[in-house]
Amino acid sequence: MTFAVARYTADEWMEYSDSAHRLVFKESRNPELDRISFALLAHNQKSPVGYVTCREIDADSLYWQYGGAMDEFKGFNAVRAFKLFFDYCKERYKRITTLVKNDNVQYLHLLMKMGFRAIGLRCFANEIYLEMFWGEQ
DSSP states (O other): OOOEEEEEEHHHHHHHHHHHHHHHHSSOOOGGGOOOSEEEEEEOSSSEEEEEEEEEEETTEEEEEEEEEOGGGTTHHHHHHHHHHHHHHHTTOSEEEEEEETTOHHHHHHHHHTTOEEEEEEEETTEEEEEEEEEOO
8 A cells, every 4th residue: 555645734734634633533623723834644545544733843843743543544554654754854854843642652662763752741631741852953
């Protein structure tokens, strides 16, 4: 199965953001909360595989805000989609940061395999998140 990545502007993503979030996280959220510069959507010939929303901090730094894989693509295919996002971003930015819930062990493991490292902890709504960083200091 071959995947491709499409880039959407923040305005273009507004049309899809709540639907994508509900498919991945099984909950609705206000798409107005996204403060993104663009979104990346991995897809095959038939359907979306996963997404990541991105906030450009400066010309060299990017923050991944939300993202995930659609249920039918969890596992190996989600990893392949994530690698497409990572490759796309690392070609354009020197630094990538994101927050990951501490119990999301598979995603934390994947990030560490890609060269991310934990640089801090954040607590939101009684949950602990690791601040993950990739790139140049």
